[in-house]
Every structure is written in structure tokens, then in C-alpha cells.
Amino acid sequence: MTPTLVRQHLPHAGPTSRVDPCSRARDWAEIQERMLVPLYEAVYERLEVGPSTRLLGLGCGSGLALLMAASRGATVTGVDACTPERLALARERLLPEAWGTRARAGARDVRLVDGPPGEAENADAPAYNLVTAFEPIGCTAGDSEGLGELLKAATPLAARGTPVILVGWGPPERCTTSSVLRVATKLADPLRSPGSWRPARRDDLEEVAQRAGLRPDGSGRVACPFGYADMDNAVRGLLSTGLFDAAAAATDQAQVDKELTEALHAHQRHDGTVWMPNVFRYLIARTP
Secondary structure (H helix, E strand, C coil): CCCCCCCCCCCCCCCCCCCCHHHHHHHHHHHHHHHHHHHHHHHHHHCCCCCCCEEEEECCCCCHHHHHHHHCCCEEEEECCCCHHHHHHHHHHHCHHHHCCCCCCCHHHEEEECCCHHHHCCCCCCCECEEEEEEEECCECCCCCCHHHHHHHHHHHECCCCEEEEEEECCHHHCCHHHHHHHHHHHHHHHCCCCCECCCCCCHHHHHHHHCCCEEEEEEEEECCEEECCHHHHHHHHHCCCCCHHHHHHCCHHHHHHHHHHHHHHHECCCCCEEECCEEEEEEEECC
């Protein structure tokens, strides 16, 4: 899942799809993004993120992870060149003065860049001492493509030995959502989509780090259950990830909605809520 639960390079839905990008971004920010809060908290706690932290967030999307770091006193910069609708929500969250409202305390310590990492360089400021790439990989085939290049572009902006955080899905047997995501693969197969579901591999994160010239230096696992108020909430949240876009292009949105809802029924509780336990893994790598 820019941030999503996977990297956003899946094919866009075809002409029959009626996806509103702004509504989809709002669903992401209001429903789905919070599922990774335990991961953000675990990473920030382990690395003691605080006032001395200068954080560069790659694929920052709607900015929840940045907001959490800023609340700890960190100076944060987010870059995102893929999802302008989500970045607009990040500005709303982190730079309220841009909308004519009273500026949040500390907003001067926030920068948001619509572009590649190189545009986040600031010659007048110290180098970044934490880089995060919180978009989990290991969910779809090819979802790490481009991440190595993104990391290589960010490395020159960071101090030597700076921790770089990479995130991936845990083993399928510990990620209940895996069974639901396979619906997207089944429907998208006629397109032989590069975004087809595949199980996470043990060394996914280490391979990405190696390609980017980074040195692994520790890892951890965090439980991140996906919990939704009701079935409609669950469908909207999962669709907001973009994981089902190829399926919608191969069939139609109504078919995707129907089969996604059917797959989710197995995880709906008696009170109507939907609950799917998952585990995510993070890797701490260091810049040379």
C-alpha cells in the first residue's frame, strides 16, 4: 500500500471505471492509512525520533507518518511525485496556513515537495539523519521496482550512516489480508498484470537495500491489523490502496466490488465490523 500499502505503479483503470481520484485519496487518508500507525510508532520509538531528527519521507502521500514525526518535534520533509491528490491532503494536514487558516505550531519545520527526492535538497540546512520509505513491498509482483532508484536519489541528501527504513508485508500465513488481495490477481489475470499478488519473500527488503548501496543494520516485525467499522468501510479502504485498479480495468468496478465484498465476508464479525490481523516487517539500513 505513495504511500499506500504497495507502490503505486499499477495500471490505471480503463474508461469504464468511474474512480474519482480525490474521493479515493480521501478514503485512503480517512480509512486505510491509519492501519500502519503501529508500524510508524514502533520505528519512531526504536530510533528515538525527536527534536534532533531531520526526516525525509519518500512517497509521503497524505502525510500521516510525517505528522506523527512532527508531533515528536522532528523537522520533516515529504516528497511525492505520484499522487498529487494525497499530497494535497498532506498540505491540508501539515501546512494549514496554505488554506488561509491559523498555522499549526511548528509548521515552519515542515516541507512538502511534489517531485523527486533531489528537489528536497536544502543547502542551508543540515543533512537529513533519517530517511523513511513506509510503502510496504512484497505484496504484488514488481512492487519494489523503482524503489532502489528512489533510495539512490535520496542517499546524497543524508548524512553518513543515516538509518533508512524499508517496509514489507510479513509472511502470508500471518497476513490475513493476503487472501483478500488474491481477488485482485484473479480478476486481473486476463491482462497478465505485473501487479499480480505474490507472497512476500524473506529477503525482499535486504535485496532492495543491497541494490541501493545500503547496509542492513537491524529489523523488526509489527502487528498491524486492518479493522473497519463495516463492510462498506472495508471495501472503500482497500480500493483506496490502488491494488484493485488493474482488476477493475480487466473487468469492471461492479464486479470488483462484488468479489471483494464476498472475500471480506469471512472476516466480518457478528457486530458488523471487519477485522484482519496482519504483520509487517521493517528493515533498518544505513547510508554509506
